[in-house]
Amino acid sequence: MWDAIKRKRRTRHPEPEEVEEVADIVCDRCKRPMRGGGDGWNAVFDEGYAIGYLCPDCQTAEENAEAEVHEATLDCSAGHVDEDGRVRWPVKGAWNGISTGTHGAMRENKAIHMLVSLEPPELRVAVGPQSDARLSGLFRTETCKKAVHEAMSSKGAQPGTRDLAYLVDSDMDSTDVWVVEDQAMAAGGNDSHKLVVIYSPDIDPHLLDAFAPEYADSMREAIHAQ
Numbered sequence: 402m403w404d405a406i407k408r409k410r411r412t413r414h415p416e417p418e419e420v421e422e423v424a425d426i427v428c429d430r431c432k433r434p435m436r437g438g439g440d441g442w443n444a445v446f447d448e449g450y451a452i453g454y455l456c457p458d459c460q461t462a463e464e465n466a467e468a469e470v471h472e473a474t475l476d477c478s479a480g481h482v483d484e485d486g487r488v489r490w491p492v493k494g495a496w497n498g499i500s501t502g503t504h505g506a507m508r509e510n511k512a513i514h515m516l517v518s519l520e521p522p523e524l525r526v527a528v529g530p531q532s533d534a535r536l537s538g539l540f541r542t543e544t545c546k547k548a549v550h551e552a553m554s555s556k557g558a559q560p561g562t563r564d565l566a567y568l569v570d571s572d573m574d575s576t577d578v579w580v581v582e583d584q585a586m587a588a589g590g591n592d593s594h595k596l597v598v599i600y601s602p603d604i605d606p607h608l609l610d611a612f613a614p615e616y617a618d619s620m621r622e623a624i625h626a627q
């Protein structure tokens with residue numbers, strides 16, 4: 402986190418003598434240099450720009466509380482500088498990117514159409530040639546829709562005709578969301594021609610947030626109907 406801010410300060414204030422050597426971070430009030438990992442130190446922001454630093458001893462109670470809220474809610478190890486030069490941190494446990502690939506379970510079982518999991522700060526979606534290509538529409542953001550669509554296209558997935566159903570599984574020890582053909586789930590092999598979205602009632606809200614509102618609402622309803 403602090404390295405990102407140091408780099409940030411360097412690029413915002415490109416004075417020639419500072420380019421080669423990054424100055425230590427010092428407290429704005431007592432001028433004490435920061436040692437170690439910067440525990441309890443607070444960056445001072447102005448419209449997203451890091452403009453200064455406060456050591457724990459110099460923070461007011463209010464500033465200290467603000468630092469603790471940041472520490473508790475933001476992932477300070479994953480900060481990045483946006484195109485306007487502001488330092489941004491993702492919310493802890495949330496995802497801010499997507500990766501697509503495949504999964505061993507899908508190679509073994511062609512009734513599995515998709516696996517969605519959360520590995521902050523990334524959403525991971527596994528698809529295969531058997532995936533119903535319409536499933537890219539499940540996702541909330543255009544970036545996710547496009548990434549999943551492209552992954553499916555590259556594997557030759559075709560659009561299917563099955564309806565969606567939702568199954569909340571309390572025994573599920575996985576935190577992932579599985580999309581599976583129903584005959585793979587149904588006792589006696591009765592095929593009701595549905596794709597079943599299976600997930601734990603304890604689904605991570607950040608993962609639920611990956612789905613388009615209409616699908617996320619149906620998933621929440623299925624949890625509450627239990």
Ligand SMILES: [Zn+2]
Binds near residue numbers: 428431432455456459
């Ligand atoms: Zn100080």
